[in-house]
Amino acid sequence: MTTPTPVTPIDAEDSEVVDRLGAAAIDTPTALLDRIAAGGATVLTDDATRAEAGRDWWPLAIGWAAEGGVPQRPRAVVRPSSTEQVAAVLAACNEAGVPVTPAAGRSGVCGGAIPVHGGIALDLTALDGIVAVDETSLTADVRAGTFGPDLEAALSDLGTGYTLGHWPQSMDLSTVGGWLACRGAGQYSTRYGKIEDMVIGLEVVLADGRIVQTEGKGPRAATGPNLTQLFVGSEGTLGVITEARLCIHPRPPAEQRRALGFASFDAGLEACRRILRRGATPAVLRLYDRTESGRNFEQPDTNVLIVLDEADPDVLAGSMAVVDAECSPAADARALDDGLVERWLGHRNDVSQLAPLWRAGVVVDTAEISGRWAVLSQLFEEVVGALTAIDGTLAASCHQSHAYSDGACLYFTFGGRGPEGDDEWRERYYRQAWDAVTDATLAHGAAISHHHGIGLNRSRFLPRALGSGFEVLRGLKHTFDPKGILNPGKFGLASPFGPAPWT
Numbered sequence: 141m142t143t144p145t146p147v148t149p150i151d152a153e154d155s156e157v158v159d160r161l162g163a164a165a166i167d168t169p170t171a172l173l174d175r176i177a178a179g180g181a182t183v184l185t186d187d188a189t190r191a192e193a194g195r196d197w198w199p200l201a202i203g204w205a206a207e208g209g210v211p212q213r214p215r216a217v218v219r220p221s222s223t224e225q226v227a228a229v230l231a232a233c234n235e236a237g238v239p240v241t242p243a244a245g246r247s248g249v250c251g252g253a254i255p256v257h258g259g260i261a262l263d264l265t266a267l268d269g270i271v272a273v274d275e276t277s278l279t280a281d282v283r284a285g286t287f288g289p290d291l292e293a294a295l296s297d298l299g300t301g302y303t304l305g306h307w308p309q310s311m312d313l314s315t316v317g318g319w320l321a322c323r324g325a326g327q328y329s330t331r332y333g334k335i336e337d338m339v340i341g342l343e344v345v346l347a348d349g350r351i352v353q354t355e356g357k358g359p360r361a362a363t364g365p366n367l368t369q370l371f372v373g374s375e376g377t378l379g380v381i382t383e384a385r386l387c388i389h390p391r392p393p394a395e396q397r398r399a400l401g402f403a404s405f406d407a408g409l410e411a412c413r414r415i416l417r418r419g420a421t422p423a424v425l426r427l428y429d430r431t432e433s434g435r436n437f438e439q440p441d442t443n444v445l446i447v448l449d450e451a452d453p454d455v456l457a458g459s460m461a462v463v464d465a466e467c468s469p470a471a472d473a474r475a476l477d478d479g480l481v482e483r484w485l486g487h488r489n490d491v492s493q494l495a496p497l498w499r500a501g502v503v504v505d506t507a508e509i510s511g512r513w514a515v516l517s518q519l520f521e522e523v524v525g526a527l528t529a530i531d532g533t534l535a536a537s538c539h540q541s542h543a544y545s546d547g548a549c550l551y552f553t554f555g556g557r558g559p560e561g562d563d564e565w566r567e568r569y570y571r572q573a574w575d576a577v578t579d580a581t582l583a584h585g586a587a588i589s590h591h592h593g594i595g596l597n598r599s600r601f602l603p604r605a606l607g608s609g610f611e612v613l614r615g616l617k618h619t620f621d622p623k624g625i626l627n628p629g630k631f632g633l634a635s636p637f638g639p640a641p642w643t
């Protein structure tokens with residue numbers, strides 16, 4: 141069993157850790173914990189385990205950790221090792237009216253796995269491993285708590301070797317269930333799709349302990365609405381995913397790379413749009429603005445586009461021919477050293493700077509949004525402009541990280557530092573920066589998240605983002621979880637446990 145990787149130490153003795161969110165924590169009776177333990181799940185109540193389960197990779201919590209705090213600790217961490225144990229835990233908590241917050245790698249960056257009202261943190265990492273593979277049909281049944289490297293190693297060892305093709309930057313930190321729950325994206329998504337394109341069926345435990353299966357029996361079934369996709373992206377609020385049927389691929393035999401420089405970010409976006417429009421889907425197609433081109437590639441005078449594709453050689457040749465045709469000098473592009481792709485591959489998952497910056501008093505975060513090609517260029521300008529205009533901002537930059545025929549994900553990075561001695565500046569700036577990104581995004585009819593999800597941090601925006609669709613979400617919540625025990629305090633949904641902070 142692989143375990144979560146904490147982002148930074150908590151600077152306090154285990155018994156002295158402080159809860160920073162300040163929400164009402166719900167009473168969790170010892171008799172309930174005894175009943176859960178009798179059902180076979182591991183129950184942990186020690187201070188160290190509870191403190192770690194009180195946070196994820198939400199960047200604001202890095203600042204709190206340096207002050208001996210976490211957002212909110214659960215009363216207990218419960219670790220089931222079978223679907224039946226998950227069902228027994230949920231049935232017991234539902235009866236008792238105690239909140240349950242599913243958690244796995246705890247690599248979420250929006251506070252999704254934080255147990256806002258205490259109760260039970262349901263650690264799903266013991267539900268790991270591949271259950272079955274159908275090499276003829278290219279499907280794999282995988283338990284939800286399986287971490288990325290464990291999954292890819294197991295698939296690679298099978299037969300002639302397979303891959304899921306899902307390579308998020310947090311590969312080492314996250315699990316299959318977390319990817320599904322957050323509707324995640326890997327860095328190779330232009331060829332393989334996002335996780336919602338890879339999943340064809342789920343096993344889910346509902347709030348009252350019922351175990352349900354969705355789809356997965358035949359491709360593109362028309363057996364009513366797609367129930368699988370109801371749970372994809374539901375972030376632990378509608379049910380607990382225990383197993384998934386996923387589409388896999390033979391390991392690709394060939395790969396090609398390109399690095400290009402564009403005179404403007406706009407010209408680079410245009411080239412990406414044309415590549416997708418012609419039906420080519422190179423696995424990696426990432427365009428960096430000048431600030432990030434300087435920071436990541438020492439190329440501050442251009443906008444670097446990294447291209448990498450892997451596939452059957454005939455398919456690959458076609459895909460790269462389109463890339464070459466659309467990234468010519470006539471499109472304001474010039475060839476750069478392909479070694480930049482190697483450089484990207486070597487550093488792409490390195491986030492070692494994050495915690496030291498927070499500890500040095502700099503607020504740093506990233507915001508990924510998605511929009512149609514028609515609005516992307518203006519969105520880029522306005523979000524960077526809005527972030528730069530906030531007092532204290534040191535830098536705001538962007539890259540286009542995932543591209544599709546209808547649009548792309550813009551991934552912004554911002555950082556700021558406040559005046560010495562202003563204790564409230566950090567939280568105030570953080571909220572202001574997120575408001576600025578989100579207001580500009582919504583003003584252009586774009587989506588407020590592409591793959592990090594909503595969590596706690598974006599909960600206050602979801603009703604506005606979904607508009608009339610929010611009523612549908614409210615209805616689903618009421619149907620699947622009428623007592624509101626699953627991950628309360630998220631999605632901007634009302635909760636029986638009271639208002640959630642930060643929302």
Ligand SMILES: Cc1cc2nc3c(=O)[nH]c(=O)nc-3n(C[C@H](O)[C@H](O)[C@H](O)COP(=O)(O)OP(=O)(O)OC[C@H]3O[C@@H](n4cnc5c(N)ncnc54)[C@H](O)[C@@H]3O)c2cc1C
Nearest residue numbers: 244245246247248252308309310315317318324325376381
């Ligand atoms: C350095 C870094 C880089 C990242 N890069 C990417 C990236 O490239 N692409 C990307 O998509 N994301 C990325 N993320 C975000 C994060 O890794 C993803 O959201 C990931 O999918 C979370 O998986 P997890 O197992 O850590 O889930 P957790 O953080 O433990 O949980 C996330 C949410 O899912 C719910 N949940 C977890 N498991 C289940 C389950 N089995 N059933 C129901 N609900 C569940 C939790 O309640 C919570 O709401 C990055 C994060 C970090 C720290």
